[in-house]
Amino acid sequence: MKHFLFLLIILCAQSLSGQTTFLVDNFSKDYFGKVYIADTAEVFSPGWVAVFDKKTNKQLLKVNSEELTFTLHEGKVRANVQQLPYGEQSSIIYADFNFDGQEDFALMDGQNSCYHGPSFQIYLADAQGFNHSPEFTELAQDYCGMFSVVAEDQSIFTMTKSGCCWHQYSEFKVKNNIPYPIHIVEESLSANGITWNYSEEKLVNGKMVKTQYQMLDTENISEDLVLSFAFENKKVMRIFLYNERLFYVFTDDRDHIELMYDDTFRYSAKNNTLSFTHRQTTYTLSDRKIIARTPARTYTMNAAANSTSGSLAKLKKMDIGNVVKEK
DSSP states (O other): OHHHHHHHHHHHHHHHHSOEEEEEOSSOSSEEEEEEESOTTSSSEEEEEEEEETTTOOEEEEEEEEEEOOOEETTEEOSSOBOTTTSOBOSEEEEOSSSSSSOEEEEEEEEEEGGGEEEEEEEEEETTEEEEOHHHHHHTTSSSSSOEEETTTTEEEEEEEETTTEEEEEEEEEETTEEEEEEEEEEEEOTTSSEEEEEEEEEETTEEEEEEEEEEOHHHHGGGEEEEEEOTTSOEEEEEEETTEEEEEEEOTTSBEEEEEOSOEEEETTTTEEEEEETTEEEEEOSSEEEEEOSSOEEEEEOOTTOOEEOGGGGGGOOOTTEEEEO
């Protein structure tokens, strides 16, 4: 009896850590799936994913993989789990990808997307069955995990990245079962560590039109802010310290940087003003306004009411490398 129990424990242990075929059901009235895992003890294992017809039990689709992964929910493998972009993603996703009213299949084929993330082969439904789509499959291979679908807007979204400081976000529409981009945004952190560089492409009259701009990483400079105020037109001026240098940044109503300056400043303790010269224009700042003097004209820009934070008076007790103090 003891020998029989010992043998049973060994067999159970082998079953738990060995090859297993999981039934994937309850995602369709017409189809069911199976996921074969060669070694369930491994995080990534060789295996395959297949789809079957419920009426005939005929295999319709099958994808082999050298690296499958799975998560059990109450002892079962579930379909249609999509925790984008980095969370759990099911081996089988059954949804309408091309907005034709018919549900399609995404079958996991391994970990070929960014950072060894899940990748998929895409099969679009038609009257004859399911056809492999190289164009949709590309969206499920070359980005981070499976793409997301927004049925209300009939849009598809992807994201990819490299390290901490480069990201790309794309939006696609579908025509004749082919996804095409209408909006692509790339962002990368500048070498100075306080601004983000953006390259944005939008589809205009059939062509992708590119614009480039910079935005300030406001969280990175919030603790070292000396003075900031806004204007009635929603533009904002900020003066802050970063790496023992003083910076002046002026942004437009979309938070795009119009001017950033960190060369030589002059601070007048008597008048509590800060000034600098950039491209034949001299800027003089106080706690409530900016005066800009060009060779031809002088402009005065007053801060909007209740928009001021901080004061230039903070500079009186500071020794900053690019600030010359005047009595």
